[in-house]
Amino acid sequence: MSKEQASDTLARICRVLASIPCGHVVTYGDLAEMAGFPRAARLAGQQLRKLPKDTALPWHRVINAQGRISLPEPGASRQRERLESEGVSFLKGRVDMAKYRWKP
DNA sequence: CGGATGACCTAAG
């Protein structure tokens, strides 16, 4: 794979990421699929890991299919705070997917 | 070029 493609992959992920509405969430699998990479959930995480910590993109709106934070501390706390601050509540450590999952 | 890697997913015990 050339560098060009790798860079484009991140660009695609970011494009979708930026389109996620405030107060909603998507799974890694969804993000990958919407970016054009069906079944490449792990790729989504790998790409998100590249984002600078001060990015303006809503990286916090991405969680795993179980509705749980899939990020090691201290990131997990920061993600949860951001989500709660925009209206996404947690119950038993999980997000109510049926209610907050964004599906266009 | 080929195995290792990871912010994953699902089913099953």
Add this chain to the structure above:
DNA sequence: CCTTAGGCCATCC
């Protein structure tokens, strides 16, 4: 609810 096992995919090294 926790653990194991198998599958997946592009990128990394």
